[in-house]
Amino acid sequence: MANINDISKLAGVSKSTVSRYLNNGSISKNTAKKIKKVVDELNYIPNTFAQSLKATNSNSIATIIPNFIGFSKNISLNSIDAFLKTKSYKLFISNSNDNMKEEIKLIYSIANQKVDGIILFASQVTDEHYRAINDVKIPFIVIGQELDGIHCIVHNDYKAGKLIGEYILNSGHKNISYFGVGDYDKSIKSRYLGLMSVLEKDKTIKVKYHTVGFDVYSAYNMLINTYKKNKSTYYVAATDNIAFGIIKGLKKLNLDIPKDVSVSGFGDYDMSMIFNPALTTISFPYSDIGTISAKMLLDMINGIDIPKKMVLDCELKIRNSTRRLCT
Amino acid sequence: MANINDISKLAGVSKSTVSRYLNNGSISKNTAKKIKKVVDELNYIPNTFAQSLKATNSNSIATIIPNFIGFSKNISLNSIDAFLKTKSYKLFISNSNDNMKEEIKLIYSIANQKVDGIILFASQVTDEHYRAINDVKIPFIVIGQELDGIHCIVHNDYKAGKLIGEYILNSGHKNISYFGVGDYDKSIKSRYLGLMSVLEKDKTIKVKYHTVGFDVYSAYNMLINTYKKNKSTYYVAATDNIAFGIIKGLKKLNLDIPKDVSVSGFGDYDMSMIFNPALTTISFPYSDIGTISAKMLLDMINGIDIPKKMVLDCELKIRNSTRRLCT
CATH class of the missing domain: 3.40.50.2300 (Response regulator)
Structure with a gap:
């Protein structure tokens, strides 16, 4: 894989100039253009995860899902990911396999891995969830179940x-x-x-x-x-x-x-x-719940106050599997 | 969140003893038991990602999926995750949103983040995929599409x-x-x-x-x-x-x-x-393709030779939507 040395050689500038460019430091427009061209050609991507361990923000968030089955969750994940991409955030997904003990462990272990926030697709919520979410002290949103005092977004x-x-x-x-x-x-x-x-x-x-x-x-x-x-x-x-x-x-x-x-x-x-x-x-609104939860999580990360609980609307769709007995 | 200080205090042992325990160093059975009790009570989990940046193996693998839609992929992901859990490996999932340029970028950026291997659920494969997979030089398996010279597992x-x-x-x-x-x-x-x-x-x-x-x-x-x-x-x-x-x-x-x-x-x-x-x-066999690909990836990580290409079997299920015209 390409590294800063390669970029420095191909762009004909010093390594420290490349480093300044990559860290958005002061640099001339012409030089920036030259380096950008090489970076694009080489498909060079800085090691953001290593950077994130030093920096405050990792620009990544994690979701915990209970399993890989289910239509509604997939739609919501898709809209979370789409929203995060517009904000240059990465999404990592972990699966608790419908095991609540495993889910609690995941909350602690993921929080420990310097992600900026967590979205939990909850199927059940226990006192241990409550304790873990309060313990980890990072922006946290629960989708699908209510939990007193924890930020949550639920369907009605x-x-x-x-x-x-x-x-x-x-x-x-x-x-x-x-x-x-x-x-x-x-x-x-x-x-x-x-x-x-x-x-x-x-x-x-x-x-x-x-x-x-x-x-x-x-x-x-x-x-x-x-x-x-x-x-x-x-x-x-x-x-x-x-x-x-x-x-x-x-x-x-x-x-x-x-x-x-x-x-x-x-x-x-x-x-x-x-x-x-x-x-x-x-x-x-499976797609909306994803977009809104991602937006609210980024708001929390940026220190913006958000409501503790949001309840989304729903709609009756009358099709061909039911009929009125009376007219 | 609990840290080594907390464990040291609650277990009544020194921090260096706790550290020896966490790193599988020499320690008496009794002391280990005391520390284990505290670690379990506190739900303490060492920061494995930070450790992984120093160590050779991160004990995590990544999959890249083209989107969050689809029954077959969910079944396969489930079996990948289940197999990895038995080997104490973590799975991170990233989504390319059916965007091939994005998918190539993901290959480079994930490889750069010290995962031990990558499984790609491919919907299309291009020359750029071929180049990226060869460039990143980490164990790599493609599911669902054939790519000359790259390890792949496909349905028949x-x-x-x-x-x-x-x-x-x-x-x-x-x-x-x-x-x-x-x-x-x-x-x-x-x-x-x-x-x-x-x-x-x-x-x-x-x-x-x-x-x-x-x-x-x-x-x-x-x-x-x-x-x-x-x-x-x-x-x-x-x-x-x-x-x-x-x-x-x-x-x-x-x-x-x-x-x-x-x-x-x-x-x-x-x-x-x-x-x-x-x-x-x-x-x-959606479940099998997941288990086999995870197993093969771990074999590659452990330096075990695996075949370049595996083709799985399939089966005709005759149900009620078809009939014979002749008898």
Whole structure:
């Protein structure tokens, strides 16, 4: 790889002049032009990480993700990276593999590596997260879960639940099944709480809760095992993936969607519109949450005050997997 | 964050003893136990990146990905990370945003940052890639594209094409449409070449090539605009995503799949089995390619000879989106 010696020789200037150029020191326009030409030709890139260990700012930030699976996270990562590139910041990504102990370790070890800030895609948050984030004392933003006293950006899952609830209330369904993942994921639990805040108002509506996993097959099996007993006319899935599993199960039982049964999800993944039938669901601003979190983190790094908590909006997308019973 | 002073105080030993412990120096079992307890309680993690700048090995490797979109890459990243964790290696991920100039820059800048090796998920490879990889002189593996003289691991796209070709040959379809993405992605082009190597043998078979993008809607629109003219009974899509778009278009035209038209893809994404109808496609070992590339990279780092090129196997999955015309 090229080094300062090579540049000095090819540009016909001294090493200290090259060094001044690379560190934005005082230098004539003509000389700068000559050096720039050589630097570009050689694809020379200064060792910024080594520099960062001496300097205050590393111009790099890290994100911790729980796993490599999932549509929404990829969209958000893409917009974080795009925003950081416009500010000449680098993004490093580390994966906790859905292991909370590992995630806490990563927070400490990454903070120790002189990045300027961290964005955590949280699936669960524990007291240990709270302690670690306070310990490391670097700009820190949590995406997707709320944590008292820590900067966080979340989707409006409660409102999302309410929007589905209002749609059901207005379409005459009375026998509802909810396919959720239990209580440990607080943001997904909020969807259920929002839904119930609306449906509770109508005493003729019954909602049966089923606990499933995040994968399609868990929902598929639960549907096959419980449909005959419940015969719900509307299935609320806590995620689009769960909705795909329910629909697959209903088709296996030769039921027509939405004629016999309505199904809606939460998420609006790229497949949700392409799926047959196209899925009624809630659309969250995955790209915005990435851009905003990156912008807020850089604000924090630059000492600008930002709000402790931001809640983004969401939208109901009515497609072909649901219908009104009444007109 | 905790430092060596804190550990020294809490464990009641001198700083130099703590330092000896952290650097695996000579120390009594009892003292080691005391220090370990404190280190664990404090979640203390030594600054390995700073250490790595002095040491030969950083125990970290980097991957460069073209974007954050895509099922197959996520599966492979997951298995790379899982393998590296078992060897106490860290993984850093950087994104080139499908910008080849950016990708070349990343190769130089990451190599400069004292990682022990690089895995590149390649979508295109150019002469500049070849030059950069030779320039940086660190262990380097390319996934997904072949590059003469550079270590690479690829899927067997040619065989994948042949498998679809043999299936078509045996099921009596004569009027075939191929939805491809053009020539620039060599591995996807190999699928077409493999397909044609089989279908050319039967002079009664006609294949019409259509160039589309990687997104679902490009294929959807192409299908809507060309179906009436071609009336093919079998559509070969170069990826599962393209197949989803074709199926969406055929349904829009009120055609039954597979009764009226057969459609197959390449990829076997997680949605392909869940889709209605479940997609006939080629399954590639995405998880294996990740594990093998990580293992080979660590072998290279440790000076062990590895083959220049590995080609992994693939498998035809016949599902409900295709049928035989003859019995």
